[in-house]
Amino acid sequence: MFSFQPNIKSMDREHNVRGLIKALKYPGQSEKAHQIRRDAAEYLAGYPYRRVVEALMDIMLSESDVAGMACDSICRLLYPHYQKKSEIISWWESNKDKPDELQIILKSNRISKHDHEWDEVRRKIDDSVKPSSHMEMLINKNIYGNRNEKEDIEIRSWIKEKDQKIAPELAKARAELEAKWRAEESMWEKEDASLQNWIP
Numbered sequence: 594m595f596s597f598q599p600n601i602k603s604m605d606r607e608h609n610v611r612g613l614i615k616a617l618k619y620p621g622q623s624e625k626a627h628q629i630r631r632d633a634a635e636y637l638a639g640y641p642y643r644r645v646v647e648a649l650m651d652i653m654l655s656e657s658d659v660a661g662m663a664c665d666s667i668c669r670l671l672y673p674h675y676q677k678k679s680e681i682i683s684w685w686e687s688n689k690d691k692p693d694e695l696q697i698i699l700k701s702n703r704i705s706k707h708d709h710e711w712d713e714v715r716r717k718i719d720d721s722v723k724p725s726s727h728m729e730m731l732i733n734k735n736i737y738g739n740r741n742e743k744e745d746i747e748i749r750s751w752i753k754e755k756d757q758k759i760a761p762e763l764a765k766a767r768a769e770l771e772a773k774w775r776a777e778e779s780m781w782e783k784e785d786a787s788l789q790n791w792i793p
Contacts, residue, residue, distance in 0.1 A: 598625075598629070599612060599615075599616045599619060599629060599633075601613065601616060601629060601632040601633055601636055602632075602636075604616070604633075604636070605636045605639070608784075610637075610640050610642065610644075610645065610784065610788065611788075611791065611793070613633045613636055613637050613640070614633075614637070614644070614645065614648045614793050615793055616629055616630065616632075616633035617630055617633050617634060617637075617648060617649075617652050617657075617659070617663070618630070618652075618657075618793075619633070627658055627659070630657070630658065630659045631658075631659045631662050633659075634649065634652060634659045634662040634663045634665075634666050635662055635665075635666060637649060637666055638665070638666035638667075638669040638670055640784075641670055641699040641700075641702055641703055641781060642699070642781070642784060642785045642788055643692055643695050643696065643699070643785060643788070643789070644785070644788040644789065644791065645670070645788075646667060646670055646671075646695060646699075647689075648793070649663040649664075649666050649667050649670075650663075650667065650681075650685055650689075653667060653678070653681075654682070664678050664681070667681055668681070670699065670702060671684075671698055671699075671702065672702055672705070673705070674698050674701075696785075703777075703778070703781070707770070707774050710770065711767070711770060714766050714770065715763060715766075718759050718762050718763055718766060719755075719759060721759070722755045722758060722759060724751065728747075728748070728751050731744050731747060731748050732748060
C-alpha cells in the first residue's frame with residue numbers, strides 16, 4: 594500500500610483524504626508507524642465525509658492501536674449528536690445503511706462550525722473599538738452594581754454608536770464568510786460524491 598513513509602501534515606494541507614484514509618492502516622509496530630496512524634485518525638476529523646466516518650468506524654471497531662483516536666475523531670464529526678462510544682456504535686448499527694441520516698448530521702456539524710467561525714470574527718471586530726478610559730470606568734462599575742441611571746444611559750448610547758460604527762465591517766465580513774462557506778460546501782459535496790465508489 595505504501596512505497597514511502599507518508600507525511601500526514603502534507604496530506605492534510607493538500608486535502609488528500611484518500612491518503613489519510615490509507616494511512617490509518619500504515620503497517621509497522623514502531624513508534625513512528627503508530628504516530629502516522631494516530632495522526633491520520635486525528636486529521637480526518639476535519640473532513641465531514643461519509644467515507645471518512647466509515648473508515649474511522651472500521652478502525653474504532655477493530656483491534657487497531659489508534660481505535661481511541663478514531664473514536665475521538667468520530668465524536669468531533671458527529672458533534673453534538675453522539676459523544677460516547679456506546680452511542681456511536683448503537684447509532685451506526687441502526688443507520689450505516691442510511692446515507693441521508695449521516696449527511697444530515699455532517700451538514701449540521703459544518704453549520705455549527707460556521708457559527709463558531711462567525712462568532713470569532715464578530716468578537717474580533719467588536720473588540721477593535723476600544724472604550725475611552727471614562728467609558729471603561731463606567732462599564733467596570735457594573736461589576737459592583739453601583740451605576741446610576743444616567744451612567745447606564747451613557748453606556749447604552751456608547752454601545753449604540755459602536756454598533757453603528759462597526760456595522761459596515763460586520764456586513765462585509767459576513768458576506769465574505771458566506772461566500773467562503775458556499776465554496777466549501779460545494780467542495781465538500783463534490784469530494785463526498787467522488788469518494789462514494791472509491792475502494793482504499
